[in-house]
Amino acid sequence: MATSATSEARSDQLLVVIDPVARRTDGEAVRIAKDVLSAGAQAKVCLPEDAEEFARALSRRGSRRPVVIGDDCALARAVSLLHRQRELAGCALSVVPVGGALSVARSLGVPTGPVAAARAVLDGSVRRLDLLVDESDGVVLGTLRIPSLPPDSPSPTSAEPTRPWLRTAQSLVRTLVPPREAPAPAPRPARLRVEVDGVTLVDLDHPVETVSVTPAAAGMAEIEIRPLSVGAEASPVRALGRTVSVSGTDFRYRADAGVWGPVRRRTWTVWEGAWGLTVPVAS
Template sequence: MSAPDQLLVVIDAVARRNDGESVRIAKDVLCAGARVRVCLPDSPAEFARALARRGSRRPVVIGDDRALLRAVAQLHREREPADRALSLVPVGPRDGVELAGALGVPLGAVPAARAVLDGAARRLDLLVDDSDGVVVRGLRIPAGPSGLTVVEPPSVWDTCRSLVRTLVRPAPSVPEVRTHRLRVEADGRLLSDLDDPVEGVTVRSRDGVAEVVVRPRAAEPVRAEATAVTVSGASYRYRADALVTGPVWTRTWTLRPSAWSLTLPAA
């Protein structure tokens, strides 16, 4: 068989524990269509070493969004050429493979494995931050669900005061949206400064540009396209794809067009 038919199949430990049947099905389909070497890493470090030792074999990851992000980060650290495509068979709960589905990877074990064998490589953008971290699709500040901030555990005194307030009047049924004082720059253009409270910031890579949306509390969203975005200000956390990072004081993300390749079903 030729080199493209030689696969290194890296099966994430979480996928093996949570859905062994889907893992088995995917492996059987792959083994029936190509020469396969299977790796079963038990830790992120072993996962990275397995990918680094793939040689000429085409890397295939069986796992969830977090496994995909680890693989992309490893290939980025190696400065792997974009024409060496990564393949993915998503295995995990629905909310754990949302990124894979958004990128166009089939979510069933059989169609995903067949796409690995018969699909085509598609070049995709990356957002790379100043600590060499990668963002495949997009990031959001703050990192909490639905744009709400992550709340730290209260102290005992805070808990007592909250209990007293609850006894005096009913607790609000809708969480209060907190604002943040952030300086946001897109290619040097100032979109928001520290004296303008914002409810959230999103950055998403799309078709060779980074789309930036700043949501002020009392004004219409500010939108821009850029190749580099810097957010600074009070300590903040952000959600990059499926991962929450921080706190940080400042961070710059730079768009890398067509920086990696993912195998997707042929059109």
């Protein structure tokens, strides 16, 4: 996913934006990170209460380096805002991961401890990373997954006349006999057409269990499709490409700790080296 690590000239002034979810989830980790950052640089601290204030704080950063204290959703929100403002390429981001969902930050090379992450902000280097961008300007930092469809809701039974004595008997049975848990219905396979750089890898007549797309090196995405297994386990279909289009029945997709959709078609394109993230200097 990373394309290069550079020692870009950076401002010693920081804009520290603390996500409200991080403050509620782990106030102690937030305090530690803020103290380390303030001791090592001139830091202006912002405490937005909602997404609108978060965006306003980021847009008014001036020459200060933006630092997000928060989880994967907060990092993705910052990248998305800068991308939509067309300021992402010239603005290196830093993050101190705090919260429940930190797998994306961890996969990008950011320490998840508040002290180590804050020190990386102060002493680290900027790594240029690829980005998945869809046709509506949505961005994906890590792996995108399209899971199986949720099971169909049970169809309602036809109405029948209910007699008072029958209701009483049914109520008595429910009281005397402990209820048995019904097994959860299995997810339904998705019927999707997946195209990579204009080539169809799987079509609507071949149901799939999952589809995943991950930014890889050199401006390419890594695609893995797991067909529905019937009998023997089916081998996954893998490919590399710059553009991935998925269409078919309404589907949702998971990306950067969020769930999006439903949509009937979505196309993602890899933007090579689209954004910079401060990470520890390799030893």
